[in-house]
Amino acid sequence: MSIPGDDDGPLDDALDERVARWTTRSSRTVYDNPWIEVSHREVRAPTGRDGIYGMVHFKNRAVGVVPLDDEGHTWLVGQWRYPLDAWSWEIPEGGAPAGEATLDCARRELAEETGLTASRWSPLLKLHTSNSVTDELGVVYLARGLTPGTPAPDDTERLVVRRVSLDEAVAMVLDGRITDSLAMTGLMKAQLLRLRGELPV
Numbered sequence: 695m696s697i698p699g700d701d702d703g704p705l706d707d708a709l710d711e712r713v714a715r716w717t718t719r720s721s722r723t724v725y726d727n728p729w730i731e732v733s734h735r736e737v738r739a740p741t742g743r744d745g746i747y748g749m750v751h752f753k754n755r756a757v758g759v760v761p762l763d764d765e766g767h768t769w770l771v772g773q774w775r776y777p778l779d780a781w782s783w784e785i786p787e788g789g790a791p792a793g794e795a796t797l798d799c800a801r802r803e804l805a806e807e808t809g810l811t812a813s814r815w816s817p818l819l820k821l822h823t824s825n826s827v828t829d830e831l832g833v834v835y836l837a838r839g840l841t842p843g844t845p846a847p848d849d850t851e852r853l854v855v856r857r858v859s860l861d862e863a864v865a866m867v868l869d870g871r872i873t874d875s876l877a878m879t880g881l882m883k884a885q886l887l888r889l890r891g892e893l894p895v
Contacts, residue, residue, distance in 0.1 A: 713740075714740035714741070715740060716737055716738065716739060716740060716747075717737060717738040718735055718736075718737055719735075719736040719737060719738060719744070720735065720736040721733050721734070721735045721736075722734055722735075728753065729752070729753055729754060729789070730750055730751065730752055730753065731750075731751040731753065732748065732749070732750050732751075733748070733749050733751065734746065734747075734748060735747040735748070735749060748827065749827065749828065749829070750827055750828040750829075750830075751828070751829055752828060752829065752830040752831075753791065753792065754789030754790055754791050754792075755789065755790045755796055755799075755830075755831045755832070755833060756787065756789060756823060756830060756831065756832040756833070756876060757787065757788055757789065757790050757796050757799040757800050757803060757832070757833050757834075757835075758784075758785045758786065758787045758800075758832065758833070758834040758835070758876035758877065758880050759785055759786045759787070759800045759803060759804045759834070759835050759836075759837050759880075760785055760818060760834060760835070760836050760837065760880045760881060760884045761785075761786065761804060761808065761810055761812065761837040761838075761840055762836060762837065762838055762840075762860060762884065762893075763838075763840050766859055766860050766861070766888075767857050767858060767859050767860065768785070768857070768858065768859075768860050768863050768881070768884075769785075769786065769808045769810065769855060769856070769857050769858075770783050770784065770785065770855070770856050770858055770863060770866075770872075770877075771783070771784050771785065771786050771787070771807050771808065771853050771854070771855055772784070772853065772854040772855075772856070773851060773852065773853050773854070774852075782873070782874055783866060783871060783872045783874070783877070784872070784874040784876070784877045785834070785874075785876060785877045785880055785881065786803050786804045786807040786808055787803060787807075787874075787876055787877075788800075788802065788803035788806075788807075790833075796833045796835075797815060797835065800815070800833075800835045800837070801815075804837055805843065805845075805846070806845065806846050806847055806848070807845060807847055807851075807853060807855065808845055808855050809842055809843035809844045809845040809846075810837070810840050810841065810842060810843060811840070811841045811843060812837035812838060812839055812840050812841075813838070813839030813841070814837070814838040814839040814894070814895075815835050815836070815837055815838075816835065816836045816838070816894040817833070817834075817835055817836075818834040818835055818836050818880055818883050818884060819833075819834050819879055819880065819883050820832065820833050820834075821834075821875065821876070821879055823875050823876075832875065832876050832879075834876055834879065834880035834883075836884060836893075836894060838894065838895065860881070860884060860885055860888065861885075863881050864881055864882060864885045867881055867882060
């Protein structure tokens with residue numbers, strides 16, 4: 695069986711009439727709160743086989759920020775994550791509800807969690823966090839031209855904020871101390887762009 699994109703054409707041209715799609719036969723909400731909606735779906739797979747799908751719809755978009763100063767340092771935020779029941783080192787992150795621009799969310803989260811403001815912003819990447827079960831979209835920005843200030847975290851957050859070199863943050867990704875998807879992808883892309891001389895200034 696041919697895989698889309700495995701011929702001589704570019705991968706971007708893979709989505710043509712050869713690609714079968716999933717079909718939703720029915721859908722009902724089984725759980726709903728201000729942040730997520732869980733639905734049970736009767737589906738037909740691209741192979742034609744009928745089945746079921748549980749889907750988690752995120753009402754907010756996940757937004758992360760890689761702040762980077764002129765000395766090559768970034769800021770990490772540590773907190774205890776309830777779903778994992780574990781400590782997590784991350785970049786400054788938050789959620790952008792419908793109607794809020796992701797860049798506005800990035801500015802807010804950076805200031806709230808680290809106290810920093812930035813004069814220059816560049817988009818780093820978009821990602822889907824777990825596309826087998828959820829439609830969650832993540833967006834990461836690079837923040838430059840940093841000015842320190844006073845953090846103002848949410849009343850549910852007890853955060854530890856550390857300034858580390860980008861090299862050290864990448865080392866934390868590589869040795870498993872950082873496992874958060876926005877942090878891993880954002881830090882690694884920033885490092886790659888820096889090594890290629892393509893990092894926005």
